[in-house]
Amino acid sequence: MRLRAAGLRVRLRRTEVLHGIDLELDAGEWLGVIGPNGAGKSTLLKALAGVLRHTGTLEIGAGPRATQIALMPQAPLLPDGMSVVEYVLLGRTVHLGWLRGETRRDRRIAADVIGRLGLDEFADRPVTSLSGGEAQRAVVARALAQQTRVLLLDEPTSALDLGHQAEVLSLVDELRRQDGISVIAAMHDLGSAARHADRLQLLAAGSTEAVGAPSQVLDPAVLSRVYRTPLDVHRLDDELVVLPHRSTTTGRNTP
Numbered sequence: 001m002r003l004r005a006a007g008l009r010v011r012l013r014r015t016e017v018l019h020g021i022d023l024e025l026d027a028g029e030w031l032g033v034i035g036p037n038g039a040g041k042s043t044l045l046k047a048l049a050g051v052l053r054h055t056g057t058l059e060i061g062a063g064p065r066a067t068q069i070a071l072m073p074q075a076p077l078l079p080d081g082m083s084v085v086e087y088v089l090l091g092r093t094v095h096l097g098w099l100r101g102e103t104r105r106d107r108r109i110a111a112d113v114i115g116r117l118g119l120d121e122f123a124d125r126p127v128t129s130l131s132g133g134e135a136q137r138a139v140v141a142r143a144l145a146q147q148t149r150v151l152l153l154d155e156p157t158s159a160l161d162l163g164h165q166a167e168v169l170s171l172v173d174e175l176r177r178q179d180g181i182s183v184i185a186a187m188h189d190l191g192s193a194a195r196h197a198d199r200l201q202l203l204a205a206g207s208t209e210a211v212g213a214p215s216q217v218l219d220p221a222v223l224s225r226v227y228r229t230p231l232d233v234h235r236l237d238d239e240l241v242v243l244p245h246r247s248t249t250t251g252r253n254t255p
């Protein structure tokens with residue numbers, strides 16, 4: 001077991017927004033966190049990363065949480081006047097000892113993830129000058145440079161075009177297979193979540209509604225209830241696709 005959380009509760013402005021979440025993550029496992037807007041996906045990831053106060057228990061490896069878990073936030077602040085390479089090097093700061101500057105190894109790791117994410121040509125540009133999708137890749141690069149055993153991704157592909165979406169998710173998948181990294185990714189695209197995740201955890205209004213294999217969790221009745229709209233689940237070439245329910249009785253497409 002790489003990470004285990006039990007009864008996680010988070011209060012924000014006196015309102016409890018996570019009502020006791022249990023979560024388990026194996027080494028090398030990809031857990032997809034899904035659920036409608038406001039379900040608590042980002043709050044859960046922030047609590048796991050230690051940037052939001054929570055109650056409940058959390059078991060992770062020994063050492064400071066930042067060397068165990070990297071969070072790629074949904075809307076990160078991009079510092080003014082910092083180049084892409086400097087920004088990615090921020091991911092290394094959790095490993096730097098007191099007063100130790102970055103080493104050649106830190107620079108090599110940063111250059112490696114910059115290359116793997118296709119950011120070479122932007123390396124010396126101010127990070128604030130990047131397009132939304134380029135910036136998102138820089139944020140992924142910073143999280144990868146942290147070289148933690150657990151990677152938390154909050155909507156990692158929301159600003160990416162289809163090509164880069166596939167690229168970023170495959171890269172994370174590759175790291176998971178090569179390096180045994182465990183991934184928790186909050187994603188709105190249910191098909192994409194099902195494709196990459198070993199298990200899905202469906203949240204609604206701060207509680208877990210379902211957890212299990214994608215084919216179990218992506219149940220049309222459960223999804224329609226949680227997303228408050230009629231949804232169908234189709235299997236297309238072994239992939240699960242969730243689409244709005246098309247009634248066959250409306251007769252709209254019949255002459």
Ligand SMILES: Nc1ncnc2c1ncn2[C@@H]1O[C@H](COP(=O)(O)OP(=O)(O)OP(=O)(O)O)[C@@H](O)[C@H]1O
Pocket residue numbers: 012013015017035036037038039040041042043044
């Ligand atoms: N600072 C805050 N103060 C009060 N409530 C908050 C705060 N931040 C978030 N919330 C509330 O907590 C709930 C969970 O929000 P969260 O961002 O975790 O949801 P989410 O599942 O990530 O949603 P989305 O899919 O829209 O990104 C929401 O109802 C939100 O309004």
